[in-house]
Amino acid sequence: MLQSTMMNMPLTLNSILDRCGSLFADVDIISNTPDKQLHKTNYGEVARRARQLASALQKAGVKPGDRVATLMWNHYAHLECYFAIPSIGAVIHTLNLRLHGDDIAYIANHAEDRILIIDDMLLPLFREFEDQVSFERIIVLNYGGEPHTHEDYEDFLSSGNAQPEAVDIDEHWACGMCYTSGTTGKPKGVLYGHRSSVLHAMGFALPDAGNLSFRDTICPVVPMFHAKAWGLPYAGAMVGARQVLPGPHLDAESLLDLFSQTGVNFTAGVPTIWMRVYESLTREPTRWSLSENLRLFVGGSATPSSLIENFRSLGMTLQTVWGMTETSPIASVSTMRPEIDALDTDEQKRYRARAGIPLPLVELRVQTDDGELADCDGKTVGELQARGPWITNSYYNRPDAADSFTDDGWFCTGDVAAITPLGYVQISDRTKDLIKSGGEWISSVDLENELMAHADIAEACVIAVSHPKWMERPLAAVVKKPGAEISDTAVKDHLRQKFANWWIPDAVVFVDEIPKTSTGKFMKLRLREQFADWHWD
Template identity: 50%
Template sequence: MTANTVSSNSMDGYPLTLTSIVERAERFHADRDVVSRRPSGAIARTTFGACAGRARRLAGALAQIGVRDGDPVATLLWNQSEHLELYFAVPAMGAVIHTLNPRLFPEELAYIVDDADDHVIVVDESLLDVFESFRADRDFTHVIVVTHTGEAPAGTLDYETLLAGAEPVEWPSLDENHAAAMCYTSGTTGRPKGVAYSHRALALHSLVAALPDQLAVSARDTVLPVVPMFHANAWGLPYAAALAGARLVLPGPRLDASSVLDLCADERVTMAAGVPTVWMEMLAALDAGPGKWNLSELDRLIVGGAAVPRSMFEGFDRHGLTVIQAWGMTETAPLGAVCRATARLDEGERDEQYGYRTRQGVASPFFDIRARDDNGELIAWDDAAIGELEVRGPWVAAAYHGGRGADSFTADGWFRTGDVVRIDPHGCIRICDRSKDLVKSGGEWISSVDLENQLMSHSAIAQAAVIAMPDDRWGERPLAVVVLRDGGQATADELRTHLAHEFARWQLPDRFEFVSAIPCTATGKFKKSELRNLFTTP
């Protein structure tokens, strides 16, 4: 008797494209709110249906001015409804949306625009000064301006006028591996590098982000991406919200604590997402004005971009707000891991619960992890061995735009993240440091992240960064740079004593420097390279 084998699948080869998400928002979630706060502070209200409809006209307008399949369309915009329309229109028409970070220096923006070969750009009128700072010698064929208070400047196109004169388009059929969007890395280890995301990558990322044990985006949510839409796809939240039918609240340029809290209260936000510096300021505002804001609907704060100290978890817990840590990178579109406490910890001890929540979490579905030590050997998942994290998956970059940074990718297809980690037996990641920020003293590693988190648990400390300093005897020694809270007082000896409860004597910083502010990158991370330059003795 001959075995009956299955030689091929019988499933539809349906392409995984962002077009399907745009059409779903238009068809099934047309009445769901999209709320934007303008630079003036005024609130503008529209819907997913209206944004999707305008996206069809926008695509027609872009085609009329010469945007073709595969062309980049740059944006210099805040989190605003027009940016969402571009998130929809540009990929769905077959072009590539390239978001620019207005907080970068002009020379960085000029380099990125040249590297991406941008010729069409959409600019919010409040960012025209930023645009002019790098426009010189750039060959822009069209500059489109989103106006709020007046007319578009001479020589530019007005966004609304452009849409009004265009016919809506039918979306073309696209290959799921077609490029859809491009973001650039922060450039902390050299020139920024471009990452081009495929439709397939972003469609799968949106599906996974919405899962219950990931970011858990549902139709019952009101989502506030404090993380900018010009940074790593706003962590995929605009697409996940459109897919699930969640209300979307876009905060514009006002990201101070009071403005964010006002939006959370007024719009009954259930989930907000941003970097730790935003939430630290928000926590200080809540501590200073308890009961000022009604945050009864706010279910969770998603925090990523840097390690979260235990003190921040404890602080928000006092206000009945839950912080959930996530990890990712521009190269991972960006979601890579989420730390949600497991069922076994529900009845666990307080210290055990916080010890787990301060980790970066378990790898997302379809996202593979491993780590290698200094000898190139894979480390054991025993929560003791440390190594550089390597990842792969359907939304992980396989190369940088233009072939740069090839040494970041292994021969067998994994991406080297530069993050030094421990992994516990259940696969939960703890980032010990960036590889370049570890302190190697007398042949032993000291984690700057662990020292920083313990310092920020001190009641007088608002921010802390630890850097490696050259040392003739030990090779390197840690130096701590701290910012005191308003009214807070602490001496170097007091802080050293505070750290001694958790760290061995040889791990303690030799120096403490008290500063008014720690320099940050455009994405809110501590700029340790600048601190090293500042405190290294010539």
């Protein structure tokens, strides 16, 4: 076979570090500190310190393939770790600080993490599970002023030199590790590769995806401690964008203050974050001076169409994306194709709320319950399956999870979806969250989105509750907006405008808050447990 004349250059994260550290050395990296003072550095300094940290880790005995854990917020030092650890062939394992201590301990032990790099303000969390883990060394960043007796991050950094020992990294080596949220059993580990991470960063930056460039100022509100902040730190570094990292301050007012102070024009977060941001913007419309071109990516759970349209009324673009830990995680983005411009207003709204079209190199398909592949007609539903160069094809040390993959190599997402003729994914629900009532399926997501479109409802979650006649019936848990008054009858009447009577929840319960997972998704498992003994009147 005739071979190409192209050079065989491995795709590694080192190439991104070298590029941003030289071409964009003076470009800002701004971090919000615990006391809300802006810490400023740049790509050149981050690259220098990352190499020094890499050298220090080598002197500490870290070898290719070793796992180095981080327990940190979004800030400059975490970005240094993002590049330093993979640059010597080791694997950065970002521990999710919102998990229970027992779960963090299980994950760290299962991953066989050797070293922990941690923010001082997270030491109280660490002490909750300290006796369950056995890190060889604990290195603490003095971030919030918490006293400690562990190794200091800056002292550890100073033990390295300007250039770590060269490692001939294979692009297929693991560079990062993240565990799933564990909503259906023990969390499962996914190993991201150098090649997959570079390709994901390029895919994210494309015009019909994140549309990122060195003219942008980006802020990953999504956590660097889970799913690599959707790959945004790597994509931003690849194109040389200014990066603004919010630290521990994720309330709406703090985020808007940060956006206003630093000129952020691209950001990404989960729906619950943007719900609070919208409420703040409407409550104090003149408080913040935001970029005229502010774009917000939203994903992680279903996004109500009403929230997208609310931001449009403010002149802002809230753009849906879809993905999972297993997909690195961005697999599709809802950028509008020109054909959609000719559709009526309601249909355009529906398209804006869909999960989007797959990024280049990612393939998506729907498989029905009878094992057939669904046509892209926007109607035929089944399980959404994915494959591509940044989609996992196994879990770390979990042979029991082989049923998550098809015989022909596709990943089974567990999402119920249809695909339109234009290639847009419409996710109906998670397979485990569908409600089967009297032999018919009810989508909890559709009900939730319509509930949260009501002016008096802040959040809503719909779950299946066992029923003596119908097998299951929907129950709606609703959080009222502050000062709002709404009855269960009014809630049901609102839903009747869009849904058949048999879809309407038989009961509405008003709650102070809806439990959420570590990544901001509604924790339906907790609600099911809370209402397990529910008795219908």
